[in-house]
Structure formats: structure tokens, C-alpha cells
Amino acid sequence: MMCCATNGGWSAMAASQGISLTALQNRVYGRKGQEITVSRAMAMQAISGTTYFAEAVAHESGGLFIKLPTVGDLSAEDIQEQFIEMLEKAGEFAAEWRRATADDEVCKREKRQLGHLATDLCVIFRRRLHQVTRLEGCCAVGS
Incomplete structure (x- = not known):
């Protein structure tokens, strides 16, 4: 996927x-025992401008990769809007939880939907925390 995402495709990535x-x-497809090294995969990720390698590592490790936003000039209105977005997503999760557990049984579709909502909520919370803790003068410790 990183090769396809690169301007010029596989040939440009090889070059x-x-x-x-x-x-x-041969390395990508593991032919004759060849493989991509971690350092090469990191370089390919940088060249492709993607996070596919990081996402794969996180997934294989049982985790979730969350790309953190850059912190630019955030106004009080921006922070308030983002806080409201978090609350809305939490409310959406709570409502889906009630629907899914109303019959004391969570089916595969409901479990998948709850998983998607939980992931979205986790990503939003982590990104907002990253932004707020990076604001100048926000925190005296660890800034």
C-alpha cells in the first residue's frame, strides 16, 4: 500500500x-526468504507520506495507532467545539450501548458498531488531549 501511495508507484519507491x-x-512479497527491514519500512512510510507501517505494527501488537495532530493556533472557540465533539461522540456511544444491551445480548453487528464508536471516541479524546497539553502555558509539568 505504501508503494501504491507513492507518487510514481512501485518504480519510484524502488528507486x-x-x-x-x-x-x-521480492522483499515485499517475501520471496526466497527476503523481507523488508524495519528501517526500510520506516523509510518507505516517510516517502509514501502514509502511516501504514505504524498502523500495521500497532494492529499486530493488539493496539491502535492514532496519528496526533499538529498544534497550531487554537482559539477558545476551537477548543470548545472540539470538546462538544467529544461529548457528542460519547453520547452516541452511550446510546448505541443501550440499544445493543437492551435485550441482554450483543450480536456481531452490534459488537462491531460499538467497537467502531469506541475507537472513534478514543481517537478524539487522545487527539484533543495532545492538542490541549501542547498549548502554550497549559501545563507547568511536562510541557
């Missing part, structure tokens, strides 16, 4: 790595 297209394909 950026200083290897032939065939050599890159």
Missing part, C-alpha cells in the same frame, strides 16, 4: 530505496 523493482517486490 528511492536504491534497489530494483524486482528486488523491492
